[in-house]
Amino acid sequence: MTDEDAVDAVVSAWASERPDLDLTAIGVAGRLSRLSLVLGPAQERVFGKFGLQRGEFDVLAALRRSGKPYTLIPSELSATLMMSRAGMTSRLDRLEAAGFVERTLDPNDRRSFRIRLTDKGFEVVDAAMTEHTANVTELLSSLRGKELGLLDDVLRKLLREYDTP
Numbered sequence: 001m002t003d004e005d006a007v008d009a010v011v012s013a014w015a016s017e018r019p020d021l022d023l024t025a026i027g028v029a030g031r032l033s034r035l036s037l038v039l040g041p042a043q044e045r046v047f048g049k050f051g052l053q054r055g056e057f058d059v060l061a062a063l064r065r066s067g068k069p070y071t072l073i074p075s076e077l078s079a080t081l082m083m084s085r086a087g088m089t090s091r092l093d094r095l096e097a098a099g100f101v102e103r104t105l106d107p108n109d110r111r112s113f114r115i116r117l118t119d120k121g122f123e124v125v126d127a128a129m130t131e132h133t134a135n136v137t138e139l140l141s142s143l144r145g146k147e148l149g150l151l152d153d154v155l156r157k158l159l160r161e162y163d164t165p
Contacts (some may be wrong), residue, residue, distance in 0.1 A: 007031050015148045039139060050128040051098065055081075057132070059091050060100060060125035063117040070117035073106060077115060100124060 007030040011023045040054075047057045062080050063070050072080075078088045092115060095101045100121030106112040117125070140148060 005031070007034065011055055029057075035148055037118065039136075042139055043132065043135065047128060047129050050124050052124070052128060055083075055087075056095055056100075057125070057128055059095060059115075060117065061129065063115065064122065064125045064129070068140065070122065071114050073114055075111055095121070 004146070007027050010030060011027045014023055014026065025148060030116060044054055047054055050057075052060070058081050059077060062077055063072060066072055074085060074088055074092065077092075078085050081088070090101070092101060096103060102116050102118055103113045106114045143151060
């Protein structure tokens with residue numbers, strides 16, 4: 001049995017053609033890309049069970065983890081989720097139509113709205129988060145012992161380099 005994967009074949013072919021290059025980073029980036037292609041749809045299936053797309057789950061999750069009263073302004077949501085305000089507006093429209101969030105005027109700034117998680121939204125995001133956590137735990141279950149923590153530490157270090165607050 002071999003420990004090689006599909007990325008090894010790509011890296012090996014390039015090594016034959018370009019032995020002058022250190023392809024270690026290409027292997028890592030290739031594996032991250034392939035994992036994203038595998039993990040993304042597996043997570044989307046869970047969100048779909050709750051009538052949500054990933055982006056909608058992200059909005060509900062941001063509101064839920066903000067703590068009581070589970071309310072944020074759209075600019076806070078946009079910043080937290082690293083997306084444009086226009087994109088946020090369309091997500092909020094869908095979530096409001098589904099009864100998961102409600103918009104109210106901000107009492108401190110009548111030009112702004114506050115987005116509040118409804119009771120229905122609270123129930124859905126809590127159930128989705130429970131299943132999402134179990135799903136991701138299962139997806140990463142081949143990592144043994146301290147491997148998961150080590151991977152988390154390494155990815156955190158890399159993400160700090162490129163992620164903007």
